[in-house]
Amino acid sequence: MFSIRTRDPGSYARTGTLKLAHGEVRTPAFVPLATKAVVKTLEVKEAAALGFDMVLGNTFHLFLSPGHELIKQLGGLHRFQRWDRPIITDSGGFQVFSMGHGTVADEIKGRAAQSAGERSGAILSIEEEGVSFRSYLDGSTKFMGPETSMEVQAALGSDIALVFDECTPFHADREYTARSTERTHRWLDRCLKWHAQHGPEGQIVYGIVQGGTDEDLRRSSAQEVAAREALGGIAIGGSLGEDKAQMFEVVEWTIEELPEARPRHLLGIGEVDDLVRGVELGIDTFDCAMPTRIGRHGMALVPDPEKRWRVDLAKARWKEADEPLLEGCPCSACEAGYSRAYLHYLLRAKEQTAQRVLTLHNLAFLQRLMAELRDAVDEGRLAAVAAAVRSGAAPWELATARA
Template sequence: MFSIRTRAPGSYARTGTLKLAHGEVRTPAFVPLATKAVVKTLEVREAEALGFDMVLGNTFHLFLTPGHELIRTFGGLHEFQRWDKPIITDSGGFQVFSMGHGTVADEIKGRAAQFVGERSGAILGIEEEGVTFRSYLDGSTRFMGPETSMEVQASLRSDIALVFDECTPFHADREYTARSTERTHRWLDRCIAWHAEHGPEGQNLYGIVQGGVEEDLRRASAQEVVAREYLGGIAIGGTLGETKDQMFTVVEWTIEELPEGKPRHLLGIGEVDDLVRGVELGIDTFDCAMPTRIGRHGMAVVPDPEKRWRVDLAKARWKESDEPILDGCPCPSCEPGYSRAYIHYLLKAKEQTAQRVLTIHNLYYLQRLMAELRDAIDEGRLPAAAAAVRAGAAPWELAGAR
């Protein structure tokens, strides 16, 4: 399933190949979100043409609409959305808990929350069996637990399914985080039991390491997940801290407990500098909403670390600018030579073309970055390439970094 090709001296970084039912994924790789069976604003062939090997679908959203039963009648998510490469599905845990964690003090204290928020989506109760919540679509009461998540993902027939876990917020105290992590481990065993009996042929199951920002809890959770040999890979989830330094300290604690031979997925991380650091720490796959989300809000990814690798083309300063989106970028959005003034105009006119153009550019940028980092590892020049990115080099400039 997973083979390592090259290990970078002096770091955990490696290149490899993840062999799945619907094809191979070159690692390390960025995985764009196709949350609701579509990469937002793009047609499936456009996402494929950008060079991505895998996309991520979301169990929670697809469970609510159109429903896994309907998708099952089409033969699964690949046939439904007409994507014939690998798909990983998030278990729905993050989305379920994001509706209530952080807004309900009683839940953080360990008591089941009974409330109705201003939004229709809200957690109504957390119990050993699973989570009862209010649908953000129609306010109906729904339930998701380990077996539900596994059943939905089996119907979706994704190449990689993730176990159902509780994603605790940063401000949860140690006592709650410990109880939550222990419950996640019990849910892990229930997911494995269901999947071992009912999971579709060829679907790999990944465990998820939790434990918040507590070193002993993180390491213990990693050891618990590693002990389940049934799992095909390991994801790192939950809160990773308030700062980037803390985040990657937590990631490194986890990596130190993981076996070499299983693929590692870092959930929800995709900023340019975070991808570079994650690669150095031996992460094989990443997913994040960042490139599509900021594209829909008028921002382009650019090689500018001082401005967090992005430029906001909705700002008035670009109204008359003849600069391209990004000079020298060979992506399908930059190649026609659209000016920043034109993109600014489209954004102000609320033309969806602007969102598409920026989304394509942003996804291309991250895909090219990962491809260049793979080459740098294989050619023994990762330190120079990483330093160049941090200094403001564009991905297509990394081939000369030595």
């Protein structure tokens, strides 16, 4: 299923191939979000044309609408959205718990939030069986537990299903984090049991490491998850800290406890510098809403570390700028020759074409970056390429970076 091709001698980085029911994923790879069975603003053929091997669908959102039963009736998620390549589905745990952080915070402090459950999308209760919450669509009461999540993902027919976990918020104290992590491990076993009895042929399951920012809890959780031999891969989730330095310290603790033979997925991380550091630490796949989200808000990825690799084209300074979106960029948006002034105008006029163009550009930027990082590992020049990215080199300039 997963084969490692090359290991970087100076880091944990490696390249490989993840063989799944609907095709192969070249690793390390960035995985765009198709949260609601679509990469926002794009047609599926456009995402495929960019060269992505896999997309991520979201169990929570598809459970609420249109419903997993309907998607199964219509032939599964691949047929429903007309994507014939691999799909990974998030378990819904992050969405369930991120919507109820206020309620969880009150539980941590030892008091109930009487009004929290009245909010649409709020958690009503966290029990051993699972989580009751209010739908953000209509306020109706819904329930999701380990078996529910696996049942939904089985109906969707994804290539990779993630286990249901409690995504502990950053403000959780050690005692709560420890209890939550232990519950996540029990839920992991229930997910595996359900999948062994009912899971669709060809679908593999990833476990999720929790433990917050406590080193011993993280390492212990990684060991617990790695001990489940039925898992096809392992994801790193939960709160990773308050800054990048702490985040990658937590990731490194985790990596040191994980087996080399299984693929590793880093949940919700996709900034340019984070992808580079994640590759150095041996992450095989990443997912993040960033490139599509900032595109919808008028921002484009550019090789400028001081500005977080982005430019905000909605700002007035670009009103008369005749310069291209990004000189030398081979993406279809830049090849079309759109000026920054034109894109600024479209954004101010609320024309959706601007969102599409910027989304295409941002995804193409990250796809080219990951391709160059794979080549760099294979050719023994990752250190030079990583340094070039951090100094502001564009992805298409990295082929010349030599060790």
